[in-house]
Amino acid sequence: MDYPLENSFVLPAGTGKAVRLKAGQRLKLTNPHGTQAIDFWAFVERDLYEFTSMDNFRSFHSTVHVTKETALVSTRRRPLVSIIEDTSSGKHDTLLCACNADIYRQLGVEGYHRSCSDNLHEGLAELGIALPFTPAPANFFMCVAVRADGSLDRLLPASKPGSYLVLQAEDDVVMAFSCCPQDITPINGEDRTPRDCRIDIFSTVGGGA
Numbered sequence: 001m002d003y004p005l006e007n008s009f010v011l012p013a014g015t016g017k018a019v020r021l022k023a024g025q026r027l028k029l030t031n032p033h034g035t036q037a038i039d040f041w042a043f044v045e046r047d048l049y050e051f052t053s054m055d056n057f058r059s060f061h062s063t064v065h066v067t068k069e070t071a072l073v074s075t076r077r078r079p080l081v082s083i084i085e086d087t088s089s090g091k092h093d094t095l096l097c098a099c100n101a102d103i104y105r106q107l108g109v110e111g112y113h114r115s116c117s118d119n120l121h122e123g124l125a126e127l128g129i130a131l132p133f134t135p136a137p138a139n140f141f142m143c144v145a146v147r148a149d150g151s152l153d154r155l156l157p158a159s160k161p162g163s164y165l166v167l168q169a170e171d172d173v174v175m176a177f178s179c180c181p182q183d184i185t186p187i188n189g190e191d192r193t194p195r196d197c198r199i200d201i202f203s204t205v206g207g208g209a
């Protein structure tokens, strides 16, 4: 990266975090183990009803695949987050909802289980933001294939350890990340073990390091 590093942290397995980025600022999301699905959202803080929209993404680009050519567009169909680099398998899901308390209850969990939905709202709350709904996430590193008959196939993770994405904010945004705590299905690997990820935030050119 040609940009000075502003902040780095490890996002522990099963937890979430939200961070503010300025337009043009870049963030590197690393999957140290290659197996961890990361649910992702970005919001325009001055209008929380403008956020990365998976239905607008699929309509705008006529694809379900997130690539360097297909920026994540907003509910107002503006590019909000661009993919600058991607060393992963290139498989990122745009179809499935964030895991939530109801999913875990239906999977037979009794009592509380962490979820990507709760991680989103906890991360936003740390920034003083309350959101009364949970948008569909971009599920980075999560492999979901559409079969010819239209049904979905949840596949095992396919990225190598250390794979990363570099994201660029195309407006001042709040980006939210959740290390998916799913440990009942094998979406985070055959051993059903959620793992951590690493986030490096870079300053914009000319910004303070």
Ligand SMILES: [Zn+2]
Binding pocket: 039, 098, 099, 115, 116, 117, 179, 180, 181, 182
């Ligand atoms: Zn999840």
